Amino acid sequence: MIESKMNRRGFFSTLAKITGVAVVAPAALSAVFSSTAEAQKKRGGAPAAGGAAAGGMPMVDPNDSVAKAVKYVEDFKKAPEAKGNDCMGCGFYAKKEVRNGKEVGTCTIFAGKLVYGQGWCASWNKKA
Template identity: 50%
Template structure:
């Protein structure tokens, strides 16, 4: 094997490991290994929440236009808590947002 082929193969292997490793070291698995509890829900009083206009009920926003966190491209459903859907959002790392919430950063899934 020549140097060029070695570098190509190494690059491909590294990329594959990064893709596979992402799942293995997801936030959920790290939290379970550390023995941590579930993340808390985002509070509308949170400074980031205020800056993006986060509200817990999309129906109370004139700007929502029917959009809510559960239909946003930044949102990933995790589970239901007390009958309400919650998930993760790229804007609020290490916190859960309600599926029926809304913020000004909403972007249609597509």
């Protein structure tokens, strides 16, 4: 069995390292989060903190790879397979606001982006 005894020098060396991490980590994290907030301000978006206003969220681009994979369309009437269903009737959709006279909301399929309420995709799931 190997005995591990920490001598006085080892103890203070370890203590200094732990203290250094405790002092540097919050400053580093603060710098990361403030630079993220600054970048979002420059783009004109809302901060990423919880409860962010939907006004700063971008709309889903129908040409996005995820949108194409689920066959997202901004107008359900243009997708015969929608069978009259739209995002407003989907369990993944939550209304947020009105943009350019059209209802928009969040969708769990497209994290951080908004979809049109009159949109549709192949992941449509009837609202409970």
